[in-house]
Amino acid sequence: MNADIAQRLQDMAEQRLISSREGDTLFEAGKFDSAKKLYWEQAIKIVGSNHRIPAIADVGDGGERIELYIKLGPYQRANLMGCCTGLARCLVREGDIDSALAWLDEAGSLYKNSYFASEKPLYDWIDYNLDLPELTYQRLRACSISSDIFLSLGNTGAAMQRLWNANSSTLGLPPAHHTPRIRTKKDREKIATLITLRHPDPSLTSSLTLKDPSLQVRGSWLKLHIKNQLRTLSRFSFATFIWNSHLYIAGGQKDSLGPFYRDFLCLDLVKLDGWRALPDYPRLAAVFLNWDMVVHEDKAYLVTGKPRVDFFDLKTEKWGFITTTYKATPEDKKAGVVGGWPYPGQQLSSSAQQVTKGKLLIFGGIHGMTNIGCNLFMELDLKTKVWRRLSGYVMPPPDGDYSCPGPRKSASSWVSRDANRFYLLYGQCDRNGASLKGEPHGASDAFPFEDMWSWDLTTEKWRRERRAGNPPSCRSEMACTYNSKLDKVFVFGGYSPSIPTSFPTKNQEFHFSYYADTFMFSPPDPASPTAMVPSTGPSQKNVKAPKWKQVLTRGFPTYRCQARLMSDSITGKMYLYGGYTNSDYVPSRKSYISRSFGDVWQLRVDEPGGYFEGINLDEEARTAKVGPWQRCFNCGDSGPWKKCGGACKGQAFFCGSECLKDGWKEHKKMHKCHK
Ligand SMILES: [Zn+2]
Ligand SMILES: [Zn+2]
DSSP states (O other), X not given: OOHHHHHHHHHHHHXXXXXXXXXXXXXXXXXXXXXXXXXXXXXXXXXXXXXXXXXXXXXXXXXXXXXXXXXXXHHHHHHHHHHHHHHHHHHHHTXXXXXXXXXXXXXXXXXXXXXXXXXXXXXXXXXOOOSOHHHHHHHHXXXXXXXXXXXXXXXXHHHXXXXXXXXXXXXXXXXXXXXXXXXXXXXXXXXHHHTTOOBSOHHHHTTOOOOOTTTEEEEEEEEOOOTTOOGGGOOBSOEEEEETTEEEEEEEESXXXXXXXXXXXXXXXXXXXXXXXXXXXXXXXXXXXXXXXXXXXXXXXXXXXXXXXXXXXXXXXXXXXXXXXXXXXXXXXXXXXXXXXXXXXXXXXXXXXXXXXXXXXXXXXXXXXXXXXXXXXXXXXXTTTEEEEEEOXXXXXXXXXXXXXOSBBSOXXXXXXXXXXEXXXXXXXXXXXXXXXXXXXXXXXXXXXXXXXXXXXXXXXXXXXXXXXXXXXSOBSOEEEEEXXXXXXXXXXXXXXXXXXXXXXXXXXXXXXXXXXXXXXXOOOTTSOOOOOOOSSSOOTTOOOOEEEEEEOSSBOOSOBSOEEEEOTTTOOEEEEOOBOXXXXXXXXXXXXXXXXXXXXXXXXXXXXXXXXXXOHHHXXXXXXXXXXXXXXXXXXEEXXXXXXXXXXXXXXXXXXXXXXXXXXXXXXXXXXXX
């Protein structure tokens, strides 16, 4: 048989197996209703009428993991992905982007589930693709369409990341995966544009409008003016918490070379009348970096990896300690515990910590033997003072483990309202730090996770969650808080070690990104779980599901990582403090040298109890500080502009004398200014 005929036979066989292509033909011919009907029917034919597609986040045992999807053959998988992306295209045309995203998530989930069918469990950073060009095509198409949707919503970070990851992770595939149909010119052009954006991009924020309330919410960042602000406040890697409407900060550093702080300060959030010094941490630690202080019953606990756990009594304002114990079980020893203690070198930092039901839960972080991060999940019962290993390994084993989150540091975490679930979001495996300690899993770049997990305290099992809606792009070192008054989770900023940014006009290229975007997550309501009943049609509009929204803010604190976001459980107010940025990445005025921040911001959101009333959005759109820049009151351009020197005391900025002249009359009226 000659090669030509073989190819034609294969094409014909594929055509029969990939029935979603008939839908594509109908769609291209403008027969949208017929296309939609075909995609839907074919999808149901594959999954069966009793299976819910698209799946709902946070429901059932599996989360992201769906047994049916693991078992699918490669052609069936590609075909079902084709139906999902086809339906998404139809729904985008109808303006139902909420439903479209649900179908695109399903296509992503179908791809992810092929990992779970691999012979050996794989770590998330391993690119796993079957050598079937149709699968690559469907994966890239789903990413390209979701990238377009995220861009239209102003979520430029996710728009860039989806397209970038899907393209770069499939580059190593054989030539059949590199046809013009799979690698489109349009996608290449899109990446060329997206790579030049900051997230958010100042050129877009003032014109951003709320397009879809199911995927976006309005918000506002307010910089707080604190009396007697200290000079030494700019820092990162510090510990912080809010207790009794007071913000506490301890330790940290100003720069990578220092100075390193050991102080302990407190700010009254009601009076905002300056920082008060508290007794320094009494131990002779070399540095106070990347530790956490977690409050339980008026004591702030500080775990440093030693059996002795220090605490600060918030009522007496005195330091004390408890002595904890641990006994390694045979299972613990199998997981790498040696010498009767889980943390090698008795060190622990950059972990994710929460306290719930009287237990301190600690996930991952770095210790004496690892720089890249581990996935050890430990519990300290604060009453009995006894440690227990819940899951994970002291050191990342050669193969992955699908039953628990991968090894990492600097992840975000929170606990659900019913106190029964510990959530874990993103973080990074610092693979480029491996060589320093001669560890396995090294690479030239760190790996930012794009996953969300929850640990059920009752069943003691992890679930890999789906991230529905309009979520933040993969990142690490972001600020995150659970606001119990609003029952919402908020995420701000952070850093991605593998998503590049390029500023051609400045001739600058970075292989990383810093973020200043804000997101909100509505957790599932444990009281009303959604039934896993099959969908009645492609639209997912009225389906109640836990979802991410982007918080659209006109102004925002400068792009940064390692800032901390905290909620005051008494008032429900949210505060952001500290962090740092690469000063090349955030160019600004000459006087701007410091890389770390000491500013305090309040986040207000358009939710009941979100302190959004009374904000003049029109005024804010024209005067709010956009990251390191000011917005010109008259023309709206952002840059290092000069503030008005009149009686308004600088409530407005102008890019030059032309704009000052043009906008003067309006500014005079709006801000009661005069010369
Ligand atoms: Zn101007
Ligand atoms: Zn003025």
